[in-house]
Ligand SMILES: Nc1ncnc2c1ncn2[C@@H]1O[C@H](COP(=O)(O)OP(=O)(O)O)[C@@H](O)[C@H]1O
């Protein structure tokens with residue numbers, strides 16, 4: 001399948017001399033939810049801004065729907081809706097006016113029915129004549145989403161969509177995101193919350209210091225997450241795994257003093273009791289037993305540490 | 309051409325005028341009326357005619373120009389500066405619009421507003437002094453071209469400015485003196501020779517002269533000269549805007 005967004009060797013060096021993006025290459029598939037995960041200052045906003053045309057890349061190429069974002073900006077930008085990180089609004093404008101303005105700006109014929117539908121889907125309909133400054137932060141965030149959706153984009157960027165957002169809006173937002181994805185919209189969101197990426201994304205990319213250090217299907221990551229280890233501290237060092245136990249996923253560590261069994265918690269039979277039976281019949285004694293689990297959090301933390 | 313975008317920006321800017329009706333329309337009308345009362349009626353009664361025109365009527369074109377220039381500049385500069393200030397410029401930068409379309413929206417709205425304002429002031433002036441317009445088409449032509457030129461100039465200032473002071477400094481310290489010293493309240497022939505020469509360096513002088521000619525058929529300089537100076541300034545502003553858009557100056561990082 002042709003990627004909907006193709007980023008190739010993109011670098012961004014700000015005027016200050018700071019390199020915010022370092023050789024980023026990434027393909028986004030149509031109708032996926034991609035979570036860009038990274039600590040503050042990692043370059044998430046810079047990457048999004050570059051794709052959307054707010055920041056110029058210093059080098060490299062980005063295509064959207066097969067068109068270059070610089071030479072083909074008309075086509076690429078029409079496809080994109082952006083909900084920026086900062087809540088920037090025209091205080092004196094009404095909700096209706098500002099959302100209609102966005103639609104026009106993105107080259108779409110006025111369509112009050114569609115705007116009405118969008119406002120209703122974001123529980124903004126009764127606020128349509130309110131001025132932006134009369135709205136709460138959460139409501140403003142909803143308006144920003146409505147603006148981004150006003151021109152029926154096929155790609156939606158959400159830059160830290162849940163920062164400072166209440167539980168209700170968060171729930172609504174994820175529901176909307178899934179709905180949009182089912183309608184064929186590609187969604188790229190940034191977050192520094194792992195649980196968020198876990199909850200909603202199909203794929204996860206980890207960015208740190210302007211470098212993309214991991215891109216992985218969430219399912220694959222979760223698979224690693226489902227893996228648990230049983231660690232046995234042996235009484236006597238073991239030279240080799242006995243032939244009766246080669247069916248188990250075993251490793252010898254710590255000069256034969258530790259036997260490590262990796263198993264999948266999601267399986268019906270973990271194989272632990274069978275292993276323990278085999279151990280006793282082989283007369284292998286152990287002093288202690290413990291389990292260990294790597295979470296996405298661990299994976300993330302170790303990745304982020306490794307790259308510094 | 310993304311004409312929906314041009315229309316959206318234009319509409320947005322015109323809506324801003326409606327919201328700030330007092331500031332945009334009423335306050336220039338009041339201040340212009342004050343000029344008429346002070347200069348036209350009070351002082352003007354002591355001054356006889358200039359070039360066969362009563363003093364009250366003589367100052368009308370200059371006063372309209374004063375409003376036209378300052379309002380064109382402030383409307384256009386505010387229009388584009390404000391999104392930069394609030395951060396809503398992100399939307400403009402990420403939209404499928406060309407620089408020309410952005411320009412058409414902002415400059416078009418700013419020029420429309422200042423032309424409307426000029427016509428309102430003209431109507432106001434009619435209350436104070438009897439007016440006749442010898443060349444109405446030329447009058448409109450001058451009005452439109454001046455409004456567009458100075459709206460462009462304002463747009464440039466709005467892009468260049470990174471704080472409110474810069475936004476206001478040019479209209480205040482450059483435009484107002486140029487209009488006052490450009491023959492709004494006197495004919496250049498009334499000045500000593502040295503100041504006549506200085507006045508000829510003032511581009512606004514040619515504007516006012518041409519504009520006044522469209523009213524009364526009398527001018528300090530020939531119509532052609534006025535026309536050339538205006539075209540020159542318009543060309544200068546267009547070139548500056550082109551350069552700004554090419555270099556992305558102060559808008560994009
Ligand atoms: N206009 C700018 N000029 C210089 N440095 C910038 C600019 N914008 C962002 N940066 C720097 O680039 C880095 C990445 O910023 P950003 O993309 O906003 O990170 P994130 O969104 O991941 O928190 C940060 O260190 C930030 O300070």
Ligand SMILES: [Mg+2]
Pocket residue numbers: 044045046085159160
């Ligand atoms: Mg950010």
